[in-house]
Amino acid sequence: MKKIILHFFFALFTLVVLGQNNITLVKYKVDMNLEDLQLNNKKYNSSQNKAIQSNYKNYSELEYTLLFNSNESLFYLSDSIVGLAKDYDKASINKRKIITIEKNKKYYKNLIKNQVIYTTKVSGESLLINSSLNILEWKLLNEKKQIGKYNCYKAILTKGNDLLGYNKNMIITAWYSSELPVPFGPMHFGDLPGLILELQLGRKVYYVDSIKFKNNATIKPLTEGTPMSLEKYSQFIHSFFDDQFGKKN
Numbered sequence: 001m002k003k004i005i006l007h008f009f010f011a012l013f014t015l016v017v018l019g020q021n022n023i024t025l026v027k028y029k030v031d032m033n034l035e036d037l038q039l040n041n042k043k044y045n046s047s048q049n050k051a052i053q054s055n056y057k058n059y060s061e062l063e064y065t066l067l068f069n070s071n072e073s074l075f076y077l078s079d080s081i082v083g084l085a086k087d088y089d090k091a092s093i094n095k096r097k098i099i100t101i102e103k104n105k106k107y108y109k110n111l112i113k114n115q116v117i118y119t120t121k122v123s124g125e126s127l128l129i130n131s132s133l134n135i136l137e138w139k140l141l142n143e144k145k146q147i148g149k150y151n152c153y154k155a156i157l158t159k160g161n162d163l164l165g166y167n168k169n170m171i172i173t174a175w176y177s178s179e180l181p182v183p184f185g186p187m188h189f190g191d192l193p194g195l196i197l198e199l200q201l202g203r204k205v206y207y208v209d210s211i212k213f214k215n216n217a218t219i220k221p222l223t224e225g226t227p228m229s230l231e232k233y234s235q236f237i238h239s240f241f242d243d244q245f246g247k248k249n
Contacts, residue, residue, distance in 0.1 A: 025215045026066040026195070027078070028186055031205040032056035058095045059204065062102060066184065072219045073184040075107040107187050108222045109133065117222045118188065118230075122237070128225030129233045133183075136160040136191050138174070147197045147208065150177040155192055163230060164188055165237040166201070173200045180211075 063078040082103045104121040111133065118129040137159035144153050157172035166172070174185065178194040185196025186206040199206040228236070 022069055022213070023215045023217045023219065024068050025212045025217060026068075027209045027211075028064040028066060028206045029209045030059050030062050030064075031207060032060055033200070033203045033205055055094060055098075056203070058098050061095070062098070063209070064186065064206070066186065067215075067217050067219050068182055068184045069219065070182075071111050073107075073109045073182075073190075074219045075184075075187055077102045077105070105187070106222055108219075109184065109190065110221070111183070116188065116230075119222050119225050126225035127233065128222065128227050129230055130227060131230035134191055135163060135230070136189070138192060140193075145175065147175060147177070150179050150197060152177045152197055153194075157189075160188075162238075163234050165234055170202050171200075174198070 061081075063081050065076055065078045067074045077099070081099060101121075104119065104126070106119045108117040109115070114132050114134075116131045116133060116135075118131075120127055120129070136157060138155040139158050141154045141156065144151060146152065152175040155174045155176060157174070161170055161172065162168045172189075174189060174192060174196045175198040176185070176192040176194040176196045180195035180197075181193065182195050183190045183192060185192070186199050189196055189199055197208045
C-alpha cells in the first residue's frame with residue numbers, strides 16, 4: 001500500500017510540478033571543506049596557505065542556477081554573479097579569473113534524446129562536448145540526512161571520474177532526495193533517483209540554497225563551440241594538464 005501511495009505521489013509530482021512547461025529553478029552555492037587543509041598545514045608555508053584560503057573564499061561567493069522540467073535541465077553560473085566580474089577592482093583579479101572560467105561552463109541534459117551537452121573554454125577555444133546519459137555509476141547507501149525539509153540519501157560515485165576529467169582518486173559524494181524525483185544536479189552529475197541537493201567534489205561542496213517551482217524561465221540546448229565527444233575531451237583535458245603541470249605517475 002505504501003509503495004502504491006509513493007508511486008502515485010511521484011507521478012503526481014512529475015505531472016503537476018515538473019510538467020514540460022513548468023520550470024523549476026534551483027540555486028546552488030559553494031562551500032569549501034578546509035578540514036584536511038588545516039590538518040595538513042605543514043605541507044604548505046604560510047603564504048601558500050593564505051593563497052589557497054583566498055582562492056577558496058572566492059569560490060564560496062559563487063552561485064549557480066539549475067533549471068529543469070520533466071525532460072530537460074540547464075546548469076550555469078548565475079547571471080547575477082557573471083555581472084559582478086566587471087565591477088571588481090584590481091585587487092580582485094583572481095575572482096575575475098574564476099568567474100571568467102566558470103561562466104563558460106554550461107551543462108544541458110535532455111532525457112528524451114538521451115543527450116548531455118557541456119560547453120567550456122580551454123586555451124581560448126570554445127568546446128561543445130557531447131555525451132549520453134547514464135555514463136556515471138553510483139553506489140547507493142542507506143545513510144541519510146535531512147537537507148532543508150527534504151530527506152536525502154547518500155551516493156558515492158564509483159565510475160566516471162576519469163571520463164569527466166577529474167582525478168580518478170577523487171571521492172565524489174552526492175546527497176539526493178527521492179521526494180524530488182528528477183535525475184538532475186550540479187554540472188554533469190545526476191542519474192540518481194532524485195535531485196542532488198548536495199554534491200562534494202574533493203574539498204568543494206555544492207549545496208542547494210533555494211528551490212522555486214513554476215518559473216517563467218526557458219531552457220535552450222547549447223549550440224556554440226567546436227563539437228567534441230566526451231571521450232576525446234577526456235583525452236584532451238588530461239593531456240592538457242599533463243603538459244601544464246607534468247604527468248604524475
